[in-house]
Amino acid sequence: MKARVLSGVQPSGSLHIGNYLGALKNWVKIQYDYESIFCIVDLHAITVPQDPAELRAKILETAGVFLAAGIDPKHSRVVVQSAVPAHAELAWLLTCVTPVGWLERMTQYKVKAAAQESVGDGILQYPVLMAADILLYQAAIVPVGEDQSQHLELTRDIAQRFNSLFGETFVMPATSLPSVGARIMGLDDPTAKMSKSATGAGHAVALLDPPAKIRKTIMRATTDSNPAVDFDALGPGVANLLSIYQAFADWSDDQVRAHFAGMRYGDLKKQVAEMVIAKLEPFQQRYREITADPGYLAGVLRESAGQVTPIANATVELAKRKMGIYTER
Ligand code: ATP
């Protein structure tokens, strides 16, 4: 039996090039080497306020983006998290073995909590639900962007703690990061991670943005006061643009240096914009084809949920039995 891969994206906004380069691109690359499950994690999205109609639409849009990016529904499962109730059930069991102190130390919690007047409990619990998503399927590999490595460490800590309290139950999941593009920064502010939920017109390039908008966003990206690319003094904005180009082009560091050393920022931006547009064009075409038939995606999601539910339920059953929670068997 092949080892299992699991990863997910929140339907909390429009997927951007950071989500693609940090996560989806890697999923597409490794999907056939594993038994692959990719989730639209709507229960995570509601840890911050969402408009119900918009959330509903974004769930389907995210599923369409997965397939358009190259996830093969004949091989990989594309699952809406809330369609498999075991995610929430295991999250509660894991909550009860997780110290609050572990959760309060999480960077994402600190950043998201600082941005709000009243902090929802869901923001604190987020990593426990994420641990449940992963451990539920006994996943061996979790391909994510760099911002999620800390949550993956916590997932291993929770699994370890559960296993030592109740006996071997969960597979220890490994983190898989891409070598380039693991942390794409905001184009308006290269000191902040590019995020779906961040507002601001110049922040991100969404995967479904039209070419004119992509060009405009990249041409306005924040750089620094130097005129041209200097590899001995790379500012974060220029480094970010170079990473975006490198990840889309699949170039080595040497190729990037040889091509961009001494290039004026205006020309660099033009080349990055044209590279991104060229790579997204076939993706956007596939997205339009996939979403032309509204019943198709719903069918993929229904079938996938049906296929993974027995795996998920078996893990919850096992965890419950280990903990002494009532089970019929
Ligand atoms: P939100 O602002 O709602 O948290 P997000 O853009 O951070 O949205 P997530 O749904 O939280 O997206 O994360 C989905 C996947 O994309 C994760 O694997 C995450 O590590 C990866 N990812 C998110 N942002 C980036 C980024 N800027 N660069 C690389 N990978 C990223």
Ligand code: MG
């Ligand atoms: Mg995020």
